[in-house]
Amino acid sequence: MASRSGSEAAPSRLGGGADLEIQGVTKRFGDFVAVNDLSLNVPEGAFYALLGASGCGKTTTLRMVAGLERPSAGRIVLGGDDITGLKPYQRPVNTVFQSYALFPHLSIFENVAFGLRRTKSKEVKTKVGEMLDLVQLQDYAQRRPAQLSGGQQQRVALARALINRPRVLLLDEPLGALDLKLRRAMQLELKRIQTEVGITFIHVTHDQEEAMTMADTIAVMNAGVIEQQGTPSDLYGHPRTTFVANFLGQSNLLPGTIRDRTGDEVTAEVHGTKVLASHVTSDVREGDVWVGVRPEKVTLHASGEGHRDGQNRLPEGEVIDVSYVGVSTQYVVRLPFGQKLMVFEQNTGERPPFTVGDRVDLAWLADHTFLLDARQDAHAGADLDDDA
Amino acid sequence: MTAVASRGVRGWLGNHAVLIFGLLVLLYMFTPIFVVVLMSFNDPVGRLGYDFAGFTLYNWKNICEPYQLCESVGNSIKIALLATGLATVLGSLMAYAMVRHYFRGRGTANLMIFLPMASPEIVLGSSLLALFVNANLAGQLGFWTVFVSHVMFCLSFIVITVKARLSGLDPRLEQAAADLYANEWQTFGRVTLPLMMPGIVSAALLSFSLSFDDFIITNLNSGQMITFPMFVWGSAQKGIPMQINVVGTIMFLLALGMVLGGLLLRRIRERPTA
Numbered sequence: 170m171a172s173r174s175g176s177e178a179a180p181s182r183l184g185g186g187a188d189l190e191i192q193g194v195t196k197r198f199g200d201f202v203a204v205n206d207l208s209l210n211v212p213e214g215a216f217y218a219l220l221g222a223s224g225c226g227k228t229t230t231l232r233m234v235a236g237l238e239r240p241s242a243g244r245i246v247l248g249g250d251d252i253t254g255l256k257p258y259q260r261p262v263n264t265v266f267q268s269y270a271l272f273p274h275l276s277i278f279e280n281v282a283f284g285l286r287r288t289k290s291k292e293v294k295t296k297v298g299e300m301l302d303l304v305q306l307q308d309y310a311q312r313r314p315a316q317l318s319g320g321q322q323q324r325v326a327l328a329r330a331l332i333n334r335p336r337v338l339l340l341d342e343p344l345g346a347l348d349l350k351l352r353r354a355m356q357l358e359l360k361r362i363q364t365e366v367g368i369t370f371i372h373v374t375h376d377q378e379e380a381m382t383m384a385d386t387i388a389v390m391n392a393g394v395i396e397q398q399g400t401p402s403d404l405y406g407h408p409r410t411t412f413v414a415n416f417l418g419q420s421n422l423l424p425g426t427i428r429d430r431t432g433d434e435v436t437a438e439v440h441g442t443k444v445l446a447s448h449v450t451s452d453v454r455e456g457d458v459w460v461g462v463r464p465e466k467v468t469l470h471a472s473g474e475g476h477r478d479g480q481n482r483l484p485e486g487e488v489i490d491v492s493y494v495g496v497s498t499q500y501v502v503r504l505p506f507g508q509k510l511m512v513f514e515q516n517t518g519e520r521p522p523f524t525v526g527d528r529v530d531l532a533w534l535a536d537h538t539f540l541l542d543a544r545q546d547a548h549a550g551a552d553l554d555d556d557a
Numbered sequence: 558m559t560a561v562a563s564r565g566v567r568g569w570l571g572n573h574a575v576l577i578f579g580l581l582v583l584l585y586m587f588t589p590i591f592v593v594v595l596m597s598f599n600d601p602v603g604r605l606g607y608d609f610a611g612f613t614l615y616n617w618k619n620i621c622e623p624y625q626l627c628e629s630v631g632n633s634i635k636i637a638l639l640a641t642g643l644a645t646v647l648g649s650l651m652a653y654a655m656v657r658h659y660f661r662g663r664g665t666a667n668l669m670i671f672l673p674m675a676s677p678e679i680v681l682g683s684s685l686l687a688l689f690v691n692a693n694l695a696g697q698l699g700f701w702t703v704f705v706s707h708v709m710f711c712l713s714f715i716v717i718t719v720k721a722r723l724s725g726l727d728p729r730l731e732q733a734a735a736d737l738y739a740n741e742w743q744t745f746g747r748v749t750l751p752l753m754m755p756g757i758v759s760a761a762l763l764s765f766s767l768s769f770d771d772f773i774i775t776n777l778n779s780g781q782m783i784t785f786p787m788f789v790w791g792s793a794q795k796g797i798p799m800q801i802n803v804v805g806t807i808m809f810l811l812a813l814g815m816v817l818g819g820l821l822l823r824r825i826r827e828r829p830t831a
């Protein structure tokens with residue numbers, strides 16, 4: 170019976186490319202929908218980051234790809250083959266578990282060697298040695314998992330999965346327990362390994378910066394669905410939902426109404442002021458919109474001064490809060506119609522900083538303006554990104 | 558002078574109260590064992606007395622002298638080993654099924670497994686006897702009927718002990734094994750079973766001593782066969798031969814050896830070598 174499974178052959182059996190497609194996958198736990206009709210396409214060799222608030226279904230999605238959870242509906246396709254029904258050990262996919270899941274009865278060496286043991290390969294010892302070198306745990310090979318710190322255990326979990334060189338590596342917050350220095354080092358290391366061996370990485374993280382710096386593609390997930398996916402700059406510059414706008418960095422969202430549209434140039438009106446948005450990708454065409462701009466894209470000018478052509482300009486703001494944070498100064502400016510905007514300015518020293526009570530105009534480029542459907546909650550996702 | 562001294566004594570007592578109390582409890586618990594060990598070297602007046610009359614190695618050199626003593630010990634060990642073996646295998650598999658798999662009637666099965674533990678032995682023993690007699694096995698009472706009965710009551714203890722160990726076991730470990738290409742059998746052999754082992758070993762030890770010790774059920778179902786507890790009970794009427802203490806001492810030393818050996822093994826295994 171043991172031989173029937175064919176686990177030896179599995180990892181190399183699937184031919185062709187290794188694009189991972191998740192097609193309309195839904196996962197229900199009883200009445201609760203953890204993942205809702207989710208579709209993703211991860212090209213072979215991509216570094217794909219899955220970003221989202223706690224409980225939005227990231228782990229569940231990974232578990233379905235790994236075969237540890239069976240989708241209630243939908244298909245999972247790897248390199249053209251439907252793997253939805255395959256057992257976990259038949260898939261060329263390895264997971265770095267959020268909880269590490271190291272085998273407590275085995276030494277670190279045996280933990281890392283676990284996936285290789287099926288091949289009876291003579292190189293087990295050298296391979297494990299190299300892997301332990303990579304995660305800087307060469308001196309710990311004979312210890313038990315319980316004798317390591319959280320960060321060390323996390324690195325063992327990483328080594329144990331990576332050593333198998335799977336087609337797809339699923340990383341469920343693999344760097345969460347590491348301190349900043351080690352974390353940055355491991356990020357570089359991961360990125361290097363990924364480009365070197367061309368394994369597809371699906372990387373779940375809470376850390377936006379980590380996702381931005383490492384991933385080719387980021388998918389932002391919310392309540393079991395993908396809100397938006399794209400390159401980091403695409404997502405940051407052109408968020409398509411208020412959730413993405415607030416979850417990824419911070420955004421100012423002003424209520425506006427579309428007045429005119431030519432090609433991808435849209436003119437909207439915000440409380441009597443015309444605002445131009447260029448390179449608009451969202452498909453809002455008319456009616457009410459949220460006019461969005463990132464705090465660091467806005468510059469402040471003393472009231473009526475510093476006019477420049479082609480800039481959007483909201484006049485007559487009042488500085489109500491100033492906080493100096495080293496690299497920049499963060500202002501809160503209240504507009505005549507009562508809304509407060511965040512403005513981050515670099516401390517270039519070009520002019521003295523404004524103080525509370527100063528009258529200022531706010532200016533930014535049409536290119537930095539994005540438009541969102543006004544039917545969405547302007548605060549969606551705003552408080553969820555503190556983990557980063 | 559005396560005040561200082563008495564405060565010193567009282568202070569010492571205060572600091573060591575827990576230790577002293579613990580030693581007293583241990584003394585209380587071990588007194589019967591000391592007596593057994595001591596009596597195994599007793600040279601009684603008239604060979605059947607309860608007083609310590611003199612030191613001798615005679616009992617140790619002639620363990621099998623009392624009629625049927627060694628035969629009864631042999632029977633007990635044989636039954637305990639076989640019953641423990643079968644009950645441990647069956648019980649561990651049952652525990653695995655009950656913790657790791659969902660099936661109809663799992664709750665009922667969980668409850669039923671408690672019943673043999675909860676019912677009085679005398680009831681179990683007599684109903685077993687009724688069962689054997691009804692099955693026309695009245696003439697066959699002996700080794701096999703006792704074996705079957707022992708497997709039956711040991712099973713509950715084993716299932717419950719192993720289940721406790723298994724429910725504390727993170728199922729994600731088995732999932733991680735599956736993720737690392739181990740199929741169901743390999744996962745069981747390489748991850749589940751080794752992690753269940755401490756539970757299985759303590760269950761087996763418990764089962765062995767329960768079976769070795771059992772008197773009531775055995776006495777009702779053993780026919781002509783004699784086990785060690787039955788031998789002791791029988792000879793208690795006439796005066797206990799000193800060799801029983803020798804058997805008791807050996808059993809105690811064996812148990813002690815196993816516990817110490819287990820401890821030592823764990824120490825060695827968990828010692829960091831790097």
Ligand SMILES: Nc1ncnc2c1ncn2[C@@H]1O[C@H](COP(=O)(O)OP(=O)(O)OP(=O)(O)O)[C@@H](O)[C@H]1O
Pocket residue numbers: 198201203221222223224225226227228229230267
């Ligand atoms: N076995 C289960 N039974 C019932 N509900 C579950 C189960 N597993 C997960 N859920 C629910 O599904 C939702 C998504 O869980 P999941 O673990 O995928 O979240 P996550 O995005 O990984 O969160 P986190 O960032 O905190 O790890 C949660 O609300 C969770 O309570």
Ligand SMILES: [Mg+2]
Pocket residue numbers: 227228229267341
């Ligand atoms: Mg998770």
